[in-house]
Amino acid sequence: MFLMMKLLRTIMKKMHNRPRADRPDDQPRTLPEGPLGSFDENIKQMKEAFNSCNDVLLRELPPGLVVGGGRTFIAYIESLSPYQAVDRALATFHSLIEKPQRIRPDETTGNAQVLTVETIQDAVAKVLDGWTVCMSDRSASAYAFNTYIPPVRPIDRSETESVMLGPQEAFTESIQSNLGLIRKRLRTPQLKFEFMTIGTYTHTYVAIAYLSGITQQEYIDSIRARLEHVETDGIFDASDLAQRIDDNPVSPFPQYHMTERPERVVSHLLDGKTAVVVDGSPLVLTSPASFIEFFQSSEDYSNRWVSASVIRTLRLVGVLISISLSAVYVAVVTYHYQMIPSDMLITLTESRSRVPFPPVYETLLLEVTIELLREAGARLPTKVGQTIGIVGGIVIGQAAVSAGLTSNILVIAVALSTIASFITPSYIMSTALRAIRFPLIILAGWWGMYGLFLGLLMIMIHFLRLSSLGAPYFSPFAPLRLSDWKDTFLRVPTPWMNYRSTNTRPRETQRQPFEAEITPPATPTSAKWDSGRRSDPDDGQGGDQP
Amino acid sequence: MSEGRKPRRRRAQPSRSFQQSERVHFALHSLNTFQVAILITNTQFGVGIFNLPRVVVEAAGHDGWMSVLLAGVIVQVALILMVILLRRFEHLDLYGICRRIFGKWIGNALGLLFALYCVAVAAVVSRTYVEVVQSWLFPTTSTNVFYLLILIPCTYAATGGIRVLGRFGTAILLGTIWIAFLLIVPARDIQLNYYLPLFEAPLLDIAKGSWNVSASVVGFELLLLIYPFIQKKQKTLMAVSSGSWLTITLYLSTVLVAIGFYSTEQLITIMSPTLHMAQIVELPMIERVEHIEIATWSFMIVITVSTYLWAAGRYLHKLTKMKEATGVYCCVPLLLWIGLIPQDMYLLDQFEKLLGTIGSSVSLCFAPLLLVLSLVLRKKGAGSEGFDQPQDKEVNAS
Numbered sequence A: 001m002f003l004m005m006k007l008l009r010t011i012m013k014k015m016h017n018r019p020r021a022d023r024p025d026d027q028p029r030t031l032p033e034g035p036l037g038s039f040d041e042n043i044k045q046m047k048e049a050f051n052s053c054n055d056v057l058l059r060e061l062p063p064g065l066v067v068g069g070g071r072t073f074i075a076y077i078e079s080l081s082p083y084q085a086v087d088r089a090l091a092t093f094h095s096l097i098e099k100p101q102r103i104r105p106d107e108t109t110g111n112a113q114v115l116t117v118e119t120i121q122d123a124v125a126k127v128l129d130g131w132t133v134c135m136s137d138r139s140a141s142a143y144a145f146n147t148y149i150p151p152v153r154p155i156d157r158s159e160t161e162s163v164m165l166g167p168q169e170a171f172t173e174s175i176q177s178n179l180g181l182i183r184k185r186l187r188t189p190q191l192k193f194e195f196m197t198i199g200t201y202t203h204t205y206v207a208i209a210y211l212s213g214i215t216q217q218e219y220i221d222s223i224r225a226r227l228e229h230v231e232t233d234g235i236f237d238a239s240d241l242a243q244r245i246d247d248n249p250v251s252p253f254p255q256y257h258m259t260e261r262p263e264r265v266v267s268h269l270l271d272g273k274t275a276v277v278v279d280g281s282p283l284v285l286t287s288p289a290s291f292i293e294f295f296q297s298s299e300d301y302s303n304r305w306v307s308a309s310v311i312r313t314l315r316l317v318g319v320l321i322s323i324s325l326s327a328v329y330v331a332v333v334t335y336h337y338q339m340i341p342s343d344m345l346i347t348l349t350e351s352r353s354r355v356p357f358p359p360v361y362e363t364l365l366l367e368v369t370i371e372l373l374r375e376a377g378a379r380l381p382t383k384v385g386q387t388i389g390i391v392g393g394i395v396i397g398q399a400a401v402s403a404g405l406t407s408n409i410l411v412i413a414v415a416l417s418t419i420a421s422f423i424t425p426s427y428i429m430s431t432a433l434r435a436i437r438f439p440l441i442i443l444a445g446w447w448g449m450y451g452l453f454l455g456l457l458m459i460m461i462h463f464l465r466l467s468s469l470g471a472p473y474f475s476p477f478a479p480l481r482l483s484d485w486k487d488t489f490l491r492v493p494t495p496w497m498n499y500r501s502t503n504t505r506p507r508e509t510q511r512q513p514f515e516a517e518i519t520p521p522a523t524p525t526s527a528k529w530d531s532g533r534r535s536d537p538d539d540g541q542g543g544d545q546p
Numbered sequence B: 001m002s003e004g005r006k007p008r009r010r011r012a013q014p015s016r017s018f019q020q021s022e023r024v025h026f027a028l029h030s031l032n033t034f035q036v037a038i039l040i041t042n043t044q045f046g047v048g049i050f051n052l053p054r055v056v057v058e059a060a061g062h063d064g065w066m067s068v069l070l071a072g073v074i075v076q077v078a079l080i081l082m083v084i085l086l087r088r089f090e091h092l093d094l095y096g097i098c099r100r101i102f103g104k105w106i107g108n109a110l111g112l113l114f115a116l117y118c119v120a121v122a123a124v125v126s127r128t129y130v131e132v133v134q135s136w137l138f139p140t141t142s143t144n145v146f147y148l149l150i151l152i153p154c155t156y157a158a159t160g161g162i163r164v165l166g167r168f169g170t171a172i173l174l175g176t177i178w179i180a181f182l183l184i185v186p187a188r189d190i191q192l193n194y195y196l197p198l199f200e201a202p203l204l205d206i207a208k209g210s211w212n213v214s215a216s217v218v219g220f221e222l223l224l225l226i227y228p229f230i231q232k233k234q235k236t237l238m239a240v241s242s243g244s245w246l247t248i249t250l251y252l253s254t255v256l257v258a259i260g261f262y263s264t265e266q267l268i269t270i271m272s273p274t275l276h277m278a279q280i281v282e283l284p285m286i287e288r289v290e291h292i293e294i295a296t297w298s299f300m301i302v303i304t305v306s307t308y309l310w311a312a313g314r315y316l317h318k319l320t321k322m323k324e325a326t327g328v329y330c331c332v333p334l335l336l337w338i339g340l341i342p343q344d345m346y347l348l349d350q351f352e353k354l355l356g357t358i359g360s361s362v363s364l365c366f367a368p369l370l371l372v373l374s375l376v377l378r379k380k381g382a383g384s385e386g387f388d389q390p391q392d393k394e395v396n397a398s
Helices: A002-015 A039-049 A083-098 A120-128 A175-183 A217-228 A238-244 A262-270 A291-295 A305-334 A342-352 A359-379 A382-402 A408-422 A427-435 A437-465 A482-486 A527-532 B020-026 B033-044 B048-088 B094-136 B143-158 B161-176 B203-217 B220-229 B233-261 B264-269 B273-279 B289-320 B324-340 B345-377
Strands: A056-061 A072-077 A114-117 A132-136 A142-145 A191-198 A204-211 A257-259 A274-278 A284-287
Touching: A039 A056, A039 A072, A039 A120, A039 A132, A072 A083, A072 A120, A083 A132, A083 A142, A114 A120, A120 A132, A120 A142, A175 A191, A175 A204, A175 A262, A175 A274, A191 A217, A204 A217, A204 A262, A217 A274, A238 A257, A238 A274, A238 A284, A257 A262, A262 A274, A262 A284, A291 A305, A291 A427, A305 A359, A305 A408, A305 A427, A305 A437, A342 A408, A359 A382, A359 A408, A359 A437, A382 A408, A408 A427, A427 A437, A437 B143, A437 B161, A437 B289, B033 B161, B033 B220, B033 B233, B033 B289, B048 B094, B048 B203, B048 B220, B048 B233, B048 B264, B048 B273, B048 B345, B094 B143, B094 B220, B094 B289, B094 B324, B094 B345, B143 B161, B143 B289, B143 B324, B161 B220, B161 B289, B203 B233, B203 B345, B220 B233, B220 B289, B220 B345, B233 B264, B233 B273, B273 B289, B289 B324
Parallel strands: none
Antiparallel strands: A056 A072, A072 A132, A114 A142, A132 A142, A191 A204, A204 A274, A257 A284, A274 A284
16 A cells, blocks of 8 residues: 555656746746835835735825824735724824834834834735834834734634534634634643744744643644644645644544634643644644544533443444444345344345345445435535435435335445444544445455455554554554543543543643542532522531521 | 541642653563563464364363363463573564574574564464355355455554554454353353363373464464563563463363363364354344354454564564565565465465474474573673664654
C-alpha cells in the first residue's frame, strides 16, 4: 500500500506540467524594504502596492481637515472597517498629532488600539489585517489603528453536533468570537493562546490553545512545529489544515478531533490536550485524539450515567454494524449458508429466489443507492430533502424488492448499517467508517468470512499503527489502559472520574478530590429553615433549629 | 458532625514530565509486562491447537493431558535459562549475543540461521492455517491466493515494529477470548471415566506426548528478541512465565475436554478435534460457530506470523543498518517462496513435522547452549557495539 502511494505520488509529480521560467520583467513587483520615506514617497508606494485593489480606500485628505495645517493620508479596506470605526481612528489620529502628551501609540487607549508603523510592508500588512493606516506630513512616523470589524455570522446552534441537553452555542467562522467562547468558559491565566499566520496568500490566523499547568510540553512543541512547517498558498478550513499536520496523511481516519462545540473544546483542554482554532472555520481541532473520542458526545456528560453508558455502548456496537453487517450478509449468503439457522434459511432463500445477481453485486447496488440518497438528501434544502427521504425509503426500497433486484433481508441489513453509521457523533468519523464498508463488502464477496476477517484485521492493525500527535490512537484498548475505560463503553458516574485520561500524560493527573466522601449529607429541612438560612448549610446540620 | 468528617484526601501528584535523560532510555522500553505476557501467549498459539488433542492422545493415551503439563514445566525451565542468559548480556538480543560470543562472522551466520528459521516457521504456520481454512470453509478456492492474502496483514503488522505488535496482542486478546468459552458446551457432556485409570501410560509415552506438544508451544523463544524492548526487565521472568502458563492452561483445558468428551479411541480418528468440538456449539442466531472460529483464528495466525517476520527482519536491520520495516519487506519474498514449496497436504505435513522438530530443539536447546558457551568463554555484558544503542527514531510517545 505504501509503495502504491509512493508510485502514485511519483506519477502525479511527473504529470504536473511545470510552467516555463517567467521572464524577469513579468515578475510581480515586490514591496520596497526599509523604513518609511517622505510623505509623498510613502503615498506613492502605498498606491503602487494596492494598484487595482479597488476595495482598499487610499485617500489623501486636504490640509487642515484632520491635522491642523498638514496633509493626511489614510488607507483602509472598506469592507473590513466600517466608517464609524474609521471616523474614531481619525479622531484618535488627530489627538495623537495635536496633543502627543495625552495619547501615545503602542498602547491601548480608551477607544482605539494604536501601533506605530515602521515600514511600508508593515503598513500594507496592517491594512490587509483590516486596520486603518494614517500618516501625515507633520509627523515622520505612520500609525495604524485597529478598526477591524469583519463581517461575521451570529453565534448559532450547532447543526452537525446537535444535542438535547447541555449548552447549545457553537463556534462560528470568526476566530475572535471563537476564542471568546473558549475564554469565557476557562477563566484562568493558565489558558494560553499562541497566534500564527498560515498560508502565503490567505494569511489565515491560527491560534494554539492549551492549559499550561496540564498539557504536556511535548505536545505543545509538536503542534507548534507542525503548524510552522505548513507551507501552502492557503488553508480554507480547520479540517483542511488538519490533513496537512497529520501523523499519517493517507489514513482514512481523522487524527484530530474536530468539534463545533466550545464546551467540548474546554473539556479537552482540561484533559491536557492542545486546541487549534483557525480563522474562517467553525471547527476547532483538538489533539492528541484517540479513536474513542469520536464516539463521545458532550451530551453523555449532561445525561445520567446509566443512559449515557447505554447510548455509548450502542454507538460502539453501531460501528461494528455499520462497517460489517452488509459484508457479513454477503459472506454468509455466498459461502457460509450453513451458519444460518434452518428456519431462517427458508425465509432467506425465498426472498433471494427472485434475485438474479450474486449477493455481492446485489449488496453493492443497494449500498450505492443508499449512498446516493444520503448524499442527495444532505445537499438539498430541508424541504426537498424530506421528499428524497420518502422517495428513497418507500419507493426504492419497496420497488427494488418487488422488482426482484434485491431481497427483503438485504434491505433491512443495508438500512440498519446506514442508520448505525449515523449515530456516530462525529461526522468525519462516520463518513470514514462508511467508506471502508465497500472494500469489506468486496472482500466478503470474493473470499467470504476469510476475506472479511482479514479486512477487519487490516483495519485493526491500521488503528494500532495510527498515532495522533505521537500518542497511540487506539489508546484505552491497545495499549490497554484500564483506568481510561471509565469513559468508553461505560460512562461512570461523574464523582468517580477523579483522574484525567492518561492518554495525554497530563502534568496534573487529578481532576477533583474524592468528592463523594466529603459532600455533606443532605439534611432534613423544614420550610422555615429552608427559606430563612439557606446560605449556611454547615450550621443547619445539627438539626431543625429555628 | 464536622469533627467526624474525614480530612480531605487530596493526593499530591508529582508532575510527570519526561526529562531528556529519561527519554533516551524510553526508546527501547516499549513493551509493558502485560504486553510481554500476551505476546508470548499469542506467538505460542498457532495452528497446533487444532490437532493438539489427537497428537497428544496418539502418544500417551488418555493420560495425554499430563504431557501438556510436563511440556509446561519444560518450557518453564527453558524460560528460566533464557532469562539468565539475557540478564547476563544486559540489553542485547539474540543476534547481539551471538556476535558477542562467537565474533562477527560466526555470530552473524548463526543469526542468519535463526532468521531463516523464523521465516520458515512463519511460512509453515500461515500455510497450515490456509490449509485448514480450505478444508473447512473453501474446498475449491486456490491455495496460493489465500496464502498471498494472509501475508498482507502480516506484513502490515510486522512493519509497524514491536510497539504495534505489543498493542496488537492486547487487541487480539480482547477479540478472541470468547473462543475459550465455546469449550463450555462440550464440557457439559464429559464422561469422567474416560480419564481413568490414571497413570496408565508409561512415563516414556507421556514424555513422547510432551515432545508432540512442544511443536505447539514453540514461540516463547522470541523472548530472545523482544527482551531489549521490555520496560521492566526485572519482571521479565514473571511476565513470560505467566504468558506461557496461560497457553498451557488453555491447551490443558482443551485436551481435558476433548478426552472427556470423545474417548481415546475416537480421538485418534479425528483429524482436528478442537474444531470438531466447536462444531457442536449452536447459538440461537448462528449455527456452525466453527466457521466464525476459524475466521477469527486468523487473528492468532497473523500475530504469530508477523512477530516471527519482525524477528527475521530485525536480523537484516542489525546487520545492514537498514530500517526495520525495510528488513521486514526484504524477508517477505522469502516467506512467500517457502510457503509455496509444499503444494500438497503430504509435503506440507512432512514440512510441518521437520519444522516442529527444529523449532522444539531450537527453542529448548539454543538458549542453554549459548548460556553454557558464554560461561565457558567468559563473555558477558552489553559490549560497545553501536547497533545496540537506542536510536532516536524509536523514540515515540506512548
